[in-house]
Each structure stands twice: as structure tokens, then as C-alpha cells.
Amino acid sequence: MEPIQQLQAHLVDVIRLSQIGAVLGWDQQTMMPPGGAEARAEHLATISKVTHEMFVDDKTGRLLEEAERAAQGMDGDSFEAALVRVVRHDYDLETKLPTALVEAIARETARAHEVWVKAREASDFAAFAPTLERIYNLMRQKAEALGYEDRPYDALLDQFEPGMKTAHVAEVFAGLRDELVPFVQQVFDRLDAVDHSMLHLHYDVDKQAAFGLDVIRKLGYDFERGRQDKAVHPFTTNFSINDVRITTRYLPNFLPSALFSSVHEAGHALYEQGSDQRLEGTPLAGGTSLGVHESQSRLWENLVGRGKPFWQHFYPQLQQTFPEQLGGVDLAAFYRAINFVSRSLIRVEADEVTYNLHIMLRFEMENDLLEGKLAFRDAPDAWNARMQQYLGVTPPSDREGILQDVHWSSGLVGYFPTYALGTLLSVQYWDKALADVPSIPDDIAAGNFAPLLDWLRTNIHVHGRKYLPAELTQRVTGEPLQYRSFMRYLRAKYSEIYGL
Numbered sequence: 001m002e003p004i005q006q007l008q009a010h011l012v013d014v015i016r017l018s019q020i021g022a023v024l025g026w027d028q029q030t031m032m033p034p035g036g037a038e039a040r041a042e043h044l045a046t047i048s049k050v051t052h053e054m055f056v057d058d059k060t061g062r063l064l065e066e067a068e069r070a071a072q073g074m075d076g077d078s079f080e081a082a083l084v085r086v087v088r089h090d091y092d093l094e095t096k097l098p099t100a101l102v103e104a105i106a107r108e109t110a111r112a113h114e115v116w117v118k119a120r121e122a123s124d125f126a127a128f129a130p131t132l133e134r135i136y137n138l139m140r141q142k143a144e145a146l147g148y149e150d151r152p153y154d155a156l157l158d159q160f161e162p163g164m165k166t167a168h169v170a171e172v173f174a175g176l177r178d179e180l181v182p183f184v185q186q187v188f189d190r191l192d193a194v195d196h197s198m199l200h201l202h203y204d205v206d207k208q209a210a211f212g213l214d215v216i217r218k219l220g221y222d223f224e225r226g227r228q229d230k231a232v233h234p235f236t237t238n239f240s241i242n243d244v245r246i247t248t249r250y251l252p253n254f255l256p257s258a259l260f261s262s263v264h265e266a267g268h269a270l271y272e273q274g275s276d277q278r279l280e281g282t283p284l285a286g287g288t289s290l291g292v293h294e295s296q297s298r299l300w301e302n303l304v305g306r307g308k309p310f311w312q313h314f315y316p317q318l319q320q321t322f323p324e325q326l327g328g329v330d331l332a333a334f335y336r337a338i339n340f341v342s343r344s345l346i347r348v349e350a351d352e353v354t355y356n357l358h359i360m361l362r363f364e365m366e367n368d369l370l371e372g373k374l375a376f377r378d379a380p381d382a383w384n385a386r387m388q389q390y391l392g393v394t395p396p397s398d399r400e401g402i403l404q405d406v407h408w409s410s411g412l413v414g415y416f417p418t419y420a421l422g423t424l425l426s427v428q429y430w431d432k433a434l435a436d437v438p439s440i441p442d443d444i445a446a447g448n449f450a451p452l453l454d455w456l457r458t459n460i461h462v463h464g465r466k467y468l469p470a471e472l473t474q475r476v477t478g479e480p481l482q483y484r485s486f487m488r489y490l491r492a493k494y495s496e497i498y499g500l
């Protein structure tokens with residue numbers, strides 16, 4: 001066998017084991033009774049230990065080196081070259097970290113979760129600060145172990161967005177911030193212009209579920225190769241290209257929650273279901289980065305699901321489903337309502353206009369904390385000052401400020417930017433899709449989502465992890481990541497909605 005095929009064959013069991021772990025994780029969040037929690041933690045620990053040991057085995061390193069030699073001079077676009085690059089990326093992530101550091105991070109973050117939950121409940125940052133400082137110390141060690149050229153944050157960011165550099169993110173965010181902050185202020189001055197009270201009426205959850213399932217089926221989510229269940233925090237997971245699960249949750253008094261979270265997760269799932277079948281069982285199946293993954297979920301959620309053509313098609317059906325609540329609300333009023341902007345302090349509740357400001361704040365704080373430019377005791381003040389500067393609001397408590405997200409307590413530093421990168425990419429990809437296939441808005445208004453899905457499949461989904469995110473974006477759109485398309489989209493859409 002050729003060295004690259006040997007490497008691929010060697011990794012089959014590693015991939016199967018991690019897929020088995022994903023089944024257990026899916027069950028944990030959807031079906032498992034509370035009594036199963038302890039045993040499940042043990043199952044998952046064993047699976048991840050065995051998977052890790054098999055992957056970091058000397059044999060993997062040896063086969064990888066042989067495969068790298070064999071891949072030299074190969075076409076960089078080839079399956080083989082991509083496979084070797086992806087395995088090298090994953091292998092370095094798993095092997096460069098000393099076992100003692102991995103264990104220290106696992107121990108600290110396991111303990112940190114409870115500390116964070118209590119501190120958040122009590123809105124007491126001081127109770128969390130020493131833990132946070134220890135986590136950031138570990139993150140610094142992690143960055144050193146993984147290695148970086150420019151800034152320690154590069155190493156952490158690379159885990160989630162391979163190849164992306166801190167300086168690039170900072171440059172894009174700085175340009176975006178300068179345009180977005182004044183625009184947000186303009187919208188805030190007109191918040192009363194949109195009535196969204198009808199969204200907060202009572203909506204029967206069974207009817208919500210039936211409508212939502214019908215929507216995602218029409219978008220192209222394949223129920224032969226997936227299913228939707230309920231979970232406290234909606235997520236997508238997969239055990240194969242041909243088994244991609246999504247979850248949602250229903251709020252009886254807020255219609256958009258389940259609907260748009262279903263469309264969002266279906267967007268992630270369409271990406272996973274769309275990998276070339278030849279990638280099945282190889283490390284190349286699935287999304288190339290969290291940012292590109294988020295571009296797919298947000299494209300379907302925001303560009304499609306919160307757009308006019310989508311509701312030209314679906315609104316009559318929604319009105320028939322909820323005649324009491326929506327019978328007297330015309331399409332234009334409903335469209336404005338589902339796009340309402342608010343001065344939310346909470347990231348996960350933020351609309352598409354303000355969302356990226358929440359992310360920029362976290363990105364800047366993470367860098368300052370990591371590089372020792374900000375003392376931990378001063379972090380809440382720094383957070384609140386940025387909220388005031390970007391959104392014109394100061395959180396009344398740390399609970400609604402610096403303590404709101406679970407990420408830092410889990411050791412996820414470098415993760416937040418991918419949410420904003422995905423949002424920017426979603427508009428770049430959408431613009432290109434419309435330039436290539438101008439009928440897409442009319443097709444959507446007619447309930448035909450296939451032309452858009454086909455474009456995404458051909459240009460993005462089939463490639464799986466074959467291209468680095470920056471390569472993929474350059475290939476698809478002919479340009480690098482940028483914020484101008486996003487700002488143009490926001491200005492056009494929200495100037496109309498808010499009468500600016």
C-alpha cells in the first residue's frame with residue numbers, strides 16, 4: 001500500500017471511535033435520564049482516552065512522516081495532499097501538549113464550571129477571578145506548547161480556525177467596528193419604529209414543531225440521513241456524513257426562538273450532509289473550520305430565514321398555523337418584527353446588527369488577558385467600558401456582563417471570533433451565490449431552495465476539510481475575508497426596516 005493509503009487505513013478506527021463518542025454525547029444531551037450522568041461521564045472519558053492514545057501512537061507519527069514525504073510535489077488540491085495536511089494539523093494539536101498540561105486543563109476547567117455557575121448566580125466576579133486567572137495561565141502555557149510566530153492568541157485561534165492569524169482578525173474587526181458602532185447608534189435612536197409584540201404571544205409548541213420541521217425539510221435537510229430532537233442548548237452533531245443530528249428547543253412565548261434555531265442548526269447540518277461521499281470515514285469529512293461552519297448556519301438563518309423571499313413563501317402557511325396571533329399581521333409587519341434590533345446586554349440574545357460587537361469585545365479582552373495587558377481584577381470594568389463604548393449600555397451586574405458566557409470556564413479561549421468570522425463570510429458567500437445564480441431570491445420566494453443548496457454544495461460543502469478556510473474563501477469568492485459586504489448588507493436591510 002502507498003504511504004498515504006496506509007495512513008488513512010491506520011486512522012479508520014480512530015475516526016470510528018470519535019464518531020461513537022459523538023453518539024454518546026448526542027444521547028447525553030437529548031435522551032439520557034439524569035441518573036445516567038455519572039456513568040456517561042465515565043463512558044466519554046474512556047472513549048476519549050482510547051481515541052487519543054490510538055491517534056498519538058508512534059505509528060501515526062511514523063506513517064504521517066512517510067505520507068508527508070510521499071505528498072511532496074503532489075497537487076495541493078488533491079485529496080491525498082489535503083489528507084496529509086489535515087492529519088498533521090490534528091496530530092500536532094494532540095501531541096504538542098504535554099500530558100501534564102492536558103490533565104491540568106481538564107482538572108481546572110472541570111472545577112471551574114461549578115465556580116462559574118455559582119459566581120454567575122451571585123453576580124460575583126471576584127469569586128470567579130482566581131479561577132479565571134489560573135485558566136488563562138494554562139492557556140498561555142498551551143499557546144507556548146502549540147507554538148506561534150506572532151502572538152500567543154494565534155496558537156489558540158488556530159485550533160478552531162486553522163491558518164487564521166490574530167493580526168488579520170484584529171484588522172478586520174477594527175474596520176468593522178468603526179463603521180458598525182455609529183450605525184448601531186442610528187438604529188438605536190429608532191428602536192420604537194418596529195413593533196414585535198406579536199412574536200411574544202402564546203404559540204402552541206406542537207404547532208411550532210410541525211411548522212419548523214416542514215421548513216427545514218423544504219430547505220433540503222435530509223431526514224433519511226438525520227433527525228431532529230429537543231435539547232436544552234441546541235446543537236448539531238454527526239456520526240457520519242449520512243447521520244447528522246440536529247436539536248432545538250421550544251419557547252411557548254417567543255415564536256422566533258425554535259424556528260430560527262432550527263434553521264440555524266439545519267444550516268450546520270446541510271454542510272455536514274453535503275461532504276463528498278468519497279470523504280466518508282476519512283479525516284477530510286465535515287466542516288473546514290468553526291468560522292466556515294458558522295457561515296453556513298447564519299446564511300440559512302439570517303440571509304435566507306430572516307429575508308423577504310423566504311417569508312413570501314412561508315408566511316401564508318405560518319398565518320394558517322397561527323391565525324389568532326398572526327391573522328391580522330401583514331407580511332411587511334411580520335418581516336420587520338422578526339428583524340427587530342434591541343439593546344441586549346446578552347450575546348446569545350443579540351440580533352444580527354449588534355451581535356458582532358459582542359464578539360469584538362470578547363476578542364479584545366481575551367488578547368489583553370492573555371498578554372497580561374489587563375489585570376483580572378480590572379476585567380469587569382474593562383468589559384463594561386467596552387459595552388458602553390460599542391453599544392451605549394453598561395451592564396448593571398457582572399451576571400449580565402462578564403460572567404454571562406460559559407466559554408472561558410471551559411477553557412475555550414480563541415473560540416469567540418469564529419462566530420463573527422462566520423457572520424462576515426455568510427454575506428460574502430451569499431453575494432457570490434447571487435452573482436452566479438441571480439434567480440436565487442425568486443426561487444426562494446417560490447419555495448425552491450435547491451438552486452441555493454446546489455451552489456453551496458458545489459462550491460463549499462463537497463470539499464469538506466480539503467481547503468483551509470482562507471483558501472476556500474479565496475477560491476469561492478475571489479477575495480479574502482472582509483467586512484464591507486456585511487456592512488453593505490446591514491445598511492441596506494436595516495435602513496429600510498428602521499426608516500433611516
Ligand code: ZN
Nearest residue numbers: 264268294297
Ligand atoms: Zn452555530
